[in-house]
Amino acid sequence: MTEWIELGSVTAIPLRGARCVNTPSGKIAVFRTAEDQVYAIENRCPHKGGPLSEGIVHGASVTCPLHNWVFDLATGEAQGADEGQVQTYPVKVDGGVIYIAPDVLMQMAAE
């Protein structure tokens, strides 16, 4: 648990956009909002597995591209009438570079 792991520069993700990080056990979607906040969540919609990184980003939420469920990027919770939650992962930005907590990757590798 020593060092955070570097993912890349913030500007590699468009504002109101997302990119994926591939790990042995799945994809993590890293989002950048209009206000330049960065969030990371599991790239898999709990509804039918839609790739959340492909959704439209608005405020600190994303709308799933397959059937329009909306998720809060900070909590991972589905909004409105839909029920469900995606895993969220701790990330931080330092000097324009995005880092992810190291235990996340270890945990994912262990699964």
Add this chain to the structure above:
Amino acid sequence: MEKLVVVGAGMASGRALEHIFEEAPGRFDVTLFGAEPRGNYNRLMLSPVLAGEKEYEQIITHDADWYRDHGVQTRFGETVTGIDRARKVVVSAGGETPYDKLIIATGSAPFIIPLPGKDLPGVMAFRDLDDVNRMVDVSKRPGAKAVVIGGGLLGLEAAAALNARGMEVVVLHLMGHVMERQLDPAAGYLLQRDLEARGITVHCKAQTKAILGQDRVEAVALEDGTVYGADIVVMAVGIRPETRIAVDAGLHVERGIVVNDQMVTSDPDVLALGECVEHEKIVYGLVAPLYDQAKILAKTLAKVDAAFRPVQTATQLKVTGVSVYSAGDFADAEDREEIVLRDATSGIYKRLVLKDDRVIGAVLYGETADGPWFFDMIRKGTDTRDMRDTLIFGQAYQGGAALDPMAAVAALPDDAEICGCNGVCKSAITGTIASKGLTDLDSVRAHTKASASCGSCTHLVEKLMAITLGDSYNPAAVKPMCPCTEHDHGTVRRLIVAKELKSIPAIMQELEWKTSCGCAKCRPALNYYLVAEWPGEYEDDNQSRFINERVHANIQKDGTYSVVPRMWGGMTNPKELRAIADVADKFAIPAVKVTGGQRIDLLGVKKEDLPGVWADLNAAGMVSGAAYAKGLRTVKTCVGSDWCRFGTQDSTGLGVRLEKFMWGAWTPAKVKLAVSGCPRNCAEATCKDIGVICVDSGYDIQFAGAAGLDIKGTELLCHADTENEALEIIVALTQLYREQGHYLERIYKWAKRVGNDSIKAAVVDDLAKRRQLYERFVYSQQFAQVDPWEERVNGKDAHEFAAMAEFGLPVAAE
């Protein structure tokens, strides 16, 4: 048939003709003269047109088809200069026209104060469309200034509209407060304050001395020495009945043309109605009583007994964002009492004037929902003793009823007037909704005319719909485009143009979006509206597009994509087929399918392979088929005269030509075309958004079909003699749809909303308009007709197709 001549194509005569054709069908052969070079339109709506919130096309009340269907000979742009009653003819530039019965409906002329400088160019009235166009032209000059003389209803509507157009506006008003005929000083003050908050200067007690200028107006000088610079001066100080031809003809004229209860003048064969008449010494200046006159006049002509009775009128100011209502008599007097309610923080002011426990006048500012309720009491002389304490709080407080606006509307009596302009009462609306099975506002307007004139009772009509239809009424269909805004699609589109909004943040700021960056519903819509409105200027916002349009392929349920290259008009060749086969092999694409749109779909392509697949397809000359786009999809064709023994024209050739001309265009929803070579219709053209059926004499152009969620055969738009004409009409039709359609509204829904007639008028009848639409389409194609695949093969949006980082073992299939 008897010859009926009508002088003046205004609001009153338009309504009168409708009633005449109902009351006495086939009885009259009608000739309609109008001094304006156009037919009847809704004059009330000139204010929203001036403000850029509506277009002239939307306020036309009677169009060419209507006149044709009723056999009305129209003589627009022709002023009647005299009436020879002895010989029963009217005189105009076109000669003499005989009549058996004559209707005079010449309205009013704006009053122009005889000031020095009144004839300078740039001094105008606010009465007809030409005035509006002149004002709009000047408003486009940067920094243009307007002085409006007259702070009444008309002057303030003009001032607010010109202000919305970005002009610097000063209102000069002779009296101590604005709209003094409708408002008391307190409400006048609130109104003035609200107008000033918009940046309009209001100068009361202003004595205008002269209009200054050399070749055109430059300024207005007041008696007190103040001078206001002006590029236009709008005189809105009043109107006087237009009675000149009646006076010359020796009819009895006082302030207006004198009519009896049957709307007949001093000559039994001459009838008159509208603002030009005087009945029991009253001259009217609002449409509601004129519509009553229209009914009576039609009955008189149909020889049915009826009598016009003077009516009370209520007034509302049509300025977006300002609510003012006034009715009845609100002057102070000995024998009167008043009840006043003020709420300074929310800018609400209400005042009721009572006499003998009956409401005789009401002035409401800031919150006007109870206006019709008070107005109803005024007209009925309701005794208010029992509700005196809570009267001012409005209907919702009475009888312990909940503070629910729905309940308040539900509680209105059946004969309560809902639409003042058209005199439509509650039961007429609820009854028609039920008997005709109406479910949307536009059709309620069409069938009952309620809220079809000035529109200020729209919210009441909507509540009645909700009450009558219960759960089956879905107000969302006519309401905000999404929860981020109060505005509906139409309003947003109009305001984008009117306020020249050129980016999504600008729209959200100016139109007061409730969220910071919209949602997945509004952003794609706004992006489309901007792309369509400002071609070449607006830079597409990729992040506001749905994934399919962002990566130019269709996402599948497992997160892979499908790729559909164009096959122009369904034609292909061995080279293309070989390239498709090679690409399927090379990228191990699991499924290859012939689509319902006459082309080939490669399904199950991995996202990161997309640029590679496209590069190979591009190399064989193929471009994106846009199977994912709210844009031009397929153009299906049949083999036509090239091969088929029945083919009448080259349907394949026309299909290919259309697709090559129109590909790349973004549209509100997808657009599918088809061209069939004969009426056997093998390309299924009659269920497409636009379809062509070739016939011996040319091309029948069909439109507004659907074969998806709804099934609907097309309707005939028109016949074109040549292929070039067909192409021009189809392109113009598509452009009109691009400019008017709501996002995700397919052509058949758009056509239902705006009416086939308005579409035909623009793309079939009006050649100049067709040409302009066509040219706007061609202009925007310059920027749209770029193959998105090729751009991405060359590196555009590369981030979309690669992971940001990879860790550990390579990931298995996603």
